[in-house]
Amino acid sequence: MFSVPVLLYHHINYDNDVLSISPEVFEEHLKYLKQEGYVSIDDEELAQYMIEGKKDWQKAVVITFDDGYLDTWVWAYPLLKKYGFKALLFLVTWNVEEEESLGFNLDDVYAGKIQMDKLPKCEAQYAIIDGFKHKVESKLCWSEVRFMDKSGIIKVLPHSKMHQKVYASDKIVGYNRPREKLSYFGDVAGDKRYGTLDFNRKPEFAYNEFIPDKELNDMLHKHVLDNGYLDFFKKENYKTELDKIVENYRQEKGSIGIFETDEQRYIRVLRELKLTKGELETEIKRKTYSFAWPWGAYDEISIKAAKEAGFKYLFTTKVGANIIGSNVLEIKRFRIWKSDLSWFKTRLQMYSNPLLAKVYSYLKK
Numbered sequence: 409m410f411s412v413p414v415l416l417y418h419h420i421n422y423d424n425d426v427l428s429i430s431p432e433v434f435e436e437h438l439k440y441l442k443q444e445g446y447v448s449i450d451d452e453e454l455a456q457y458m459i460e461g462k463k464d465w466q467k468a469v470v471i472t473f474d475d476g477y478l479d480t481w482v483w484a485y486p487l488l489k490k491y492g493f494k495a496l497l498f499l500v501t502w503n504v505e506e507e508e509s510l511g512f513n514l515d516d517v518y519a520g521k522i523q524m525d526k527l528p529k530c531e532a533q534y535a536i537i538d539g540f541k542h543k544v545e546s547k548l549c550w551s552e553v554r555f556m557d558k559s560g561i562i563k564v565l566p567h568s569k570m571h572q573k574v575y576a577s578d579k580i581v582g583y584n585r586p587r588e589k590l591s592y593f594g595d596v597a598g599d600k601r602y603g604t605l606d607f608n609r610k611p612e613f614a615y616n617e618f619i620p621d622k623e624l625n626d627m628l629h630k631h632v633l634d635n636g637y638l639d640f641f642k643k644e645n646y647k648t649e650l651d652k653i654v655e656n657y658r659q660e661k662g663s664i665g666i667f668e669t670d671e672q673r674y675i676r677v678l679r680e681l682k683l684t685k686g687e688l689e690t691e692i693k694r695k696t697y698s699f700a701w702p703w704g705a706y707d708e709i710s711i712k713a714a715k716e717a718g719f720k721y722l723f724t725t726k727v728g729a730n731i732i733g734s735n736v737l738e739i740k741r742f743r744i745w746k747s748d749l750s751w752f753k754t755r756l757q758m759y760s761n762p763l764l765a766k767v768y769s770y771l772k773k
């Protein structure tokens with residue numbers, strides 16, 4: 409039996425980040441897959457194999473990209489096309505530009521229309537907000553998304569609208585304040601005004617949200633506004649001042665907020681999943697049946713909501729085997745890290761082999 413390796417890429421660019429693969433290395437991966445006789449299949453073909461045991465694909469691979477950055481258009485799409493492969497793109501639907509014109513990509517270099525150095529820059533930029541560095545990624549625009557989806561080379565599927573986190577604990581870790589934000593995703597769904605309560609954050613679909621009282625957050629924010637706003641956080645004892653307000657409130661009211669129930673989370677997750685699915689389907693004008701969990705975070709409640717939202721196949725970031733009889737609601741993928749070709753070859757062999765893939769998934773637990 410053959411296990412179908414599902415590859416998970418993020419960036420194809422020149423950033424010095426573990427999840428950024430350079431276009432040259434990505435091309436080496438594709439060359440190697442071609443040389444070894446792999447064919448690329450999509451989500452529905454993979455599911456057919458897992459459910460019905462179709463044997464047509466002895467050496468099949470699924471290539472996936474998460475999030476959807478400009479580099480998917482500039483580098484990944486032309487390279488896949490060059491080697492005759494197809495891929496899936498799990499797109500964060502909020503993170504797409506509205507503009508309606510196609511930007512240049514590597515195909516324009518191949519066609520002699522532009523020089524390599526005229527390609528749009530796909531490396532992360534930094535904006536300064538209230539004196540601190542914030543990472544900004546280059547976005548795709550909807551016309552590029554539609555063009556890739558129509559081409560049959562990159563099939564676009566949803567990966568949430570916001571790719572955000574929620575407060576998942578009632579233990580205060582601090583207060584929202586001006587600070588660096590060096591990872592692009594991971595904003596919190598809650599109140600982000602300066603001075604408001606900050607708690608541990610967890611992926612939005614897999615955790616019940618803690619909702620602090622608005623009245624308390626309003627008081628904290630007002631205290632910051634009335635006491636110098638940004639300058640307030642330069643005070644050495646700013647935290648003590650805010651702590652006092654919280655303690656008084658807690659004594660008076662008995663608590664500072666409430667957790668949503670499982671039922672409430674189910675409703676929230678269902679709404680978000682329907683929203684991102686509907687938004688993408690309106691743009692690409694076809695139905696979608698697969699979803700990939702942001703950060704790979706899910707549980708029974710989120711799976712139930714995803715089924716209700718109309719998804720049939722769910723992609724995780726758990727490693728393991730995708731064989732006949734494996735669960736299509738927990739499709740295994742492995743992340744492609746910045747590494748050399750021999751790492752890629754070993755992983756590919758391992759996840760093509762049902763036994764090795766399973767053994768490795770136990771080791772990783």
Ligand SMILES: [Zn+2]
Binds near residue numbers: 567571
């Ligand atoms: Zn993601």
